[in-house]
Amino acid sequence: MKILYVTDVEGNWDYFLRFIQTVQTSPHTLNALTFTDASHTRLVLQRGYQFVFGGDVGDKGVVNTDRLIRVLLALKHDYPDRVVLIAGNRDVNKMRWTSEFTDVEMDLKTMDPGIKNGPHWLPETTRQSLGIIPYLSKLARNGQDVPITSTDSSSSINYTALDAVNTKWFLVRI
Structure with a gap:
C-alpha cells in the first residue's frame, strides 16, 4: 500500500489544492487522490493508497479551515480504514479552549x-x-x-x- 501524506495546511486551501494537483500529476501517484467534481467537496482515494493527514488543519482563515475540515472528514467517512487524521499541536491547542x-x-x-x-x-x-x-x-x-x-x-x-x-x-x- 502506498501512502499519501500532507501536513500543516493551516487553513490554506490553495496549498491543499496544490497537494492534490501534485498527487494527480505525479507519475508515482497518478490520480491516486482526486476530487469528484469542480465543487471540490469530496475526494476519491484510489485502491492501493492510504491517506495520512499529519495535523494542523487550520489556524489561518475560518472559511477555508471549515472547508478543509469538511473535505477531510468526508474522506475519512468514505475510507475509514485507509484515511488517518492526526491532530497537530495547533489542533490540540484549539481543542483545549473548550475547557480553558x-x-x-x-x-x-x-x-x-x-x-x-x-x-x-x-x-x-x-x-x-x-x-x-x-x-x-x-x-x-x-x-x-x-x-x-x-x-x-x-x-x-x-x-x-x-x-x-x-x-x-x-x-x-x-
Missing part, C-alpha cells in the same frame, strides 16, 4: 492568581505589568494606563468593567 476558556476559568474573581496577577516569584511592582488585571484595565480605558477603581470602597478593582473587556474574542467568528 469556560466562564469559570475566565471569571476574574476566581481566576488562578498566577494568571491574574503574574508570576509570584517576581516582586509585585515588577509583575503588575505581567498580570491580566493591568492589561484589561488598560483595555477598558481605551489604551490609557489609568487604573479602574470601583465605586465600592471595599475593592480597588471594578470587576464589571474588567469583565466587559475580558471577552472570548478569539472564539467569536467575524
